[in-house]
Amino acid sequence: MVDVTTTPCWYILHTYAGYESMVKDNLERLIENNNLQSMIFEVKIPMEQTIEEKNGKRKVVERKLLPCYVFIKMIYSNQLWYLITNTRGVTGFVGPQGRPIPLKENEIRKMRLEERVVEGEFGIGDRVSVDAGPLEGFEGTITELNDAAQKAKINIEMFGRTTDVEVEYIQIKKVAE
Secondary structure, eight states, X not given: OOOTTTSOEEEEEXXXXXXXXXXXXXXXXXXXXXXXXXXEEEEEOOEEEEEEEETTEEEEEEEESSTTEEEEEEOOOHHHHHHHHTSTTEEEESSGGGOOOOOOHHHHHHXXXXXXXXXXXXXXXXXXXXXXXXXXXXXXXXXXXXXXXXXXXXXXXXXXXXXXXXXXGGGEXXXXX
């Protein structure tokens, strides 16, 4: 069990619809004005890029992955809880009776809140399993590695035939043989 009073953990804040960016700005201002950089480390709104077609034209659009939610990495204290829950646009923390519950390691990885740089864990020909993303649960063999992009090309069996797919290093783990 992680000691939340000394270790920074990720928590989820619930906001009014459409207030996510304003809440993020207000929290960043709160951190700056009260010198809370040693207690609150990061405020994020998970975004995804999608292609939208309008009037026959395609363009890449940033869209909120989880509307009404903002993620915050901090060392929890009752004083911070009070300051954050009284920030304009915040309705409260996600958890029982508005008390926050820190996210687990696998939840942080699935939400891609932290970019992890993985080095030298994999080699061509290694058996790996996909533990995040749309191909979760599949196993395959690494055919190509791209350390600069942190991506691997793996050969998996899908629907009775083998297919090459590209996944990020953080989405795969080596299978013990």
